[in-house]
Amino acid sequence: MRCSSVLCSLALTFGIVAPVAVTAQGGSVAGIVVSRGSGAPVGDAQVAVTGTALRAFTDASGRFHFDDVPGTTAVLQVRRIGFRAATDTVNVGDTNLRLALDVKGLELSQVVVTGTSSATEIGRIGNAISSINAADVTQKAPIDGVQDLLNARAAGVVIQRATGAVGSGSRIRIRGASSFSLSNQPLMYVDGVRVDADPATGPANQAFGSASISRYNDFNPDDIESIEVLKGPAATTLYGTEASGGVIQIITKQGTPGPARWNVILRQGANFLSDPEGRFPTNYQRDALGNIISVNMSDLESQLGGSIFRTGHAADYQLSVSGGSSAVRYYAAGGTELQGGAEPNNDIRHTTGRANLTITPSDKVTLSARVGYVSGPTHLSAEAGFGGRVWTTVLADPRNLGTSQLGFFSGLPPEYDQVYHFTQDLDRFTGSVQLQHHPVKWFTHRITFGVDRTREVNTLYQPRIDSLVSNPTFGSDALGFISIENHNVDYTTVDYAATAAFDLSPTLHSSSSAGIQFYHTLGDTVYADGLFFPAPGLSAISATTGPRSNSNGTEETKSIGAYGQEQISWRDRLFLTAGLRSDDHSTFGANFNRVYYPKFSASWIMSEEPFWKYRFVNQLRLRAAYGESGRAPPQNAAVRSDQPATGPNDVDAVTPLFIGNPDLGPERGKEIELGFDAGLWNDRAGIEFTYYRKKTVDEILLREVAPSIGFPPVLPGGQYFNAGAVLNKGIELQARARPYDKGPVSVDMALNLATNSNKILSLSPGVTFVTAGTNLQHRVGYPVGSWFTKKVVSAEFDSTTGQAINILCDDGKGGTMACASAPAVYIGRTTPSFEGGFSTTLTLWNRLRLYGLLDFKSGYRKLDGTTRVRCTFFGQVCRENFFPLEFDPKRIAGIQSNRSLVDFLIADAKFMKLREVSVVYTLPDAWATALRASQATVSLAGRNLHTWTGYAGLDPEAMFLGGSRGGNFSQWEQADLPQLTQWIVTVNLAF
DSSP: OOHHHHHHHHHHHHOOOOOOOOSSOOEEEEEEEEETTTOOBOTTOEEEETTSSOEEEOOTTOEEEEEEEOSSEEEEEEEOTTBOOEEEEEETTOOOEEEEEOBOSOOTTOEEOOSSSSOEEGGGOSSOEEEEOHHHHHHHSOOOSHHHHHTTTSTTEEEEEOOSSTTBOEEEEESSOOOSSSOOOOEEEETTEEOOOOSSBSSOTTSTTOOOBOGGGGSOGGGEEEEEEEOSHHHHGGGOBTOTTOEEEEEEOOOOSEEEEEEEEEEEEEEEOSOHHHHSOOEEEEOTTSOEEEEOHHHHHHHHTSOSSOOEEEEEEEEEEEEEOSSEEEEEEEEEEEEEOSSTTOEEEEEEEEEEEEEEEETTEEEEEEEEEEEEEEEEOOOGGGOOHHHHHHTOOGGGTTSTTTTOSSSOHHHHHHHOEEEEEEEEEEEEEEEEEEEETTEEEEEEEEEEEEEEEEEEEEOOOGGGTTOTTTGGGGGOEEEEEEEEEEEEEEEEEEEEEEESSSSEEEEEEEEEEEEEEEEEEEEEEEEOOSSTTOOOGGGOOSOEEEEEEEEEEEEEEEEEEEEEEETTTEEEEEEEEEEEETTSOTTOOOEEEEEEEEEEEGGGSTTOOOTTEEEEEEEEEEEEEEEOOOTTTTSOEEEEEEOGGGOEEEEEEEOOOTTOOOEEEEEEEEEEEEEETTTTEEEEEEEEEEEEESOEEEEOOOGGGTSOSSTTSOEEEEOOEEEEEEEEEEEEEEEEEETTEEEEEEEEEEEOEEEEEEOSTTOOEEEEETTEEEETTSOTTEEEEOOEEEEEEOTTTOOEEEEEEEOSSSSEEEGGGOOOEEEEOSSOSEEEEEEEEEEETTTEEEEEEEEEEESOEEEEHHHHHHHHSTTOOSHHHHOGGGSOHHHHHHHTTTTSOOGGGEEEOOEEEEEEEEEEEEOOHHHHHHTTOSEEEEEEEEEEEEEEEOOOSSOSSOOOOSGGGSTTTOOEESSOOOOOEEEEEEEEEEO
16 A cells, blocks of 8 residues: 555554654745535645655644745645645745645545454455545535435435424435345444434324334434445444344544644524425315315415414534544534424424543553433424324315315314424433553454433323314314323443454465454333323323323343454455354344354455556456345244233233244345446546345244134234345446546536345245235235235226226236226335435635535335325315316226225336535635634535426325334325425534
């Protein structure tokens, strides 16, 4: 590897800031090093004065300073891992220099986390790892949470958003879905500690068991240095059981040597529903005389006397300080985030804090401690299946215009705000301590201990409102109700790893690693509720006079695993790696002992071979990997269990509940990955290409048991067992380039594309499909969790009545038949088969940056539940109901079928969205100095600005996040709040 890379690696590891003294007398040279694309300061960059021994490393604010620089001019050379080297001639005496570095299109010397005792250069690894520079992204993009950092920035990582409510979450998939019964979510680690990554928590404000708050967004993006995504078993073998769906590593910021550097971030902005009048459809009905009448959103707002949806206030206040010496480094931060949604009952108020400390008492020992904390409430409105503003608006009835309902379908929007109050109070602590010891040159080991403690209080409160008891929309709901769920989750991580490195010969190097991990998860839930308050103003369960209920439960899992790995490198350009991991898990059956996961990989930096003569390809790496990892069975799935019951004479008793399966083991993912990385034209462009083929075997399925043995035949009974296989394959492409760089103007572009092909290879013997939900099936030969229903292929109109006639459906064999006896056939998949993103940054004079991000998803369908309730339920208010001859007779056949033909609802949901735009201006140094700051930037940024789609529902992204209409597979949009547009003004001051 290059000498500069070694020096920079030492700087990152030990925080050296070592200007070398010289005896010659001269002037001063000082300034700041920044990233040209984002304007963010670049710390730990090496700055050297050519022709002298003067060198320095920039501090966390990107600052450097030289004294005694000889001559009247000097040539500065700047180097930093991840950036192209730069050279600039400056005047001696200039102490306000601004040097801009260009990000490399490809950086094989970048250090990433791999699960071993020390970080590893990416060029040594045979699998793809996507790395996101979060500190750089937050400088130019409007980022509200981790899901925003991930979206459209890592090929193969699919973010499927649930609702536009602030504080809500997303479904995350890496390289498709591969499990029938278990979560397809990736694992998440923060600074080496496994943490709670539940995507759907809180009270079920969407109904049908669907909650919409994600634990992903508990972590403050301003505290994150980078995110690394390990995408499949080929990369996650060392993480073992539960890592088959991928691993997301969050690395938080830490200090660099130097004086205390303060950073203040102030954000103010607005969240609002863009173009609601154009988004919500016109509804129709007949008046008492039989005339067709209509109502649109403008009519409703006129009747209401104001807007149905508000503009919510967004504010964020962050303060951080970092610094230290070569022996002690620190980073401390705190802040408050306030976000108001488009509905009065929707807001979040989170307070965050972080303190990271690194102590290096000698060159052999490093001790680090990292703690993070977040607390505060999230308030949600009723939506989707629970009713609410969107529901009563989208189902508006023109017969209600001029009545007390003001044209709305059910309750008035302010009445929903009065009746339903959903709240999650959060208290979360994540902390870790790591001791790294380097006793001799060839041996390094470390031990990490960490905890992630989450405390949720999830509440649904319906106060007594006597004036609404007579309203049929609310009825007894207005008499009062309170439910409180205390949900506690504790994750504990203990991780030991060691690496021994030797030179076997002048050209061969060996690196042997081994480790052991212990993970413990404890979940505890206590629930209670009560009906009917005797008077307004009461809120305690003890004050209710109607029926009450309570329940509690505890879930606990433990796993322990060990691994060994050997890497042989030849001439620092060819790297061969082999490893093996063994896991035991508390959810394995009694007859299932341990599971073993092998891995093999190769990485060859071909461009460093003497025969490489292609100068326009200055870096080329070929890589290949094979690896396995798994998913553990559900809690208590392997053990026989009983449930409490009331016996004869009212004595306590138990009855059989779950038969268990002592042979139950984990699902196993087996993945082959092939790819190459190329740096072009002196790293002005970079390409990363990957092909993957992942086969998941020993799938966990649930089967019925014979009632005669005394156990319930299906849920909550039944029996889990291992059978079946799923195949995922696809390609991933990431490209970065600077196509134009001349004078004061430069243009940076980034592109990522990913495909996913998914197919069920087998289920249990003799079984070709199992039901996965409403209109969903797992069927051999088709994608996991696909849409299946009767498909209308032809129909005609009776021009007199407007009724659809002569309706024929797909017979599943290439022909047609009467729909009454037609089978359910494949309609489409529920996860995108093709997705990607494209971003551009235009930089002018190294101070003004214009940025934009487009992302898209295609190759999937979702159920348009909004059209379903409008056209086939609740008054049938669609235009199709009144003017059927204007539409396709096949669509009308479905609408008139009394919901027996629903294929017209399962619609193509592909879209492209202008996701992010921003204008960032770095103030002149004189202006920053006037503010007593070393650097100052101001920006205007927007999110969710425009969507291009043919989807007829409210939003191609909205859906139930959990419950029976969400969860692992279902894509069901029904009166969900669409994604909100956001505009944010940010002032960022560094001192």
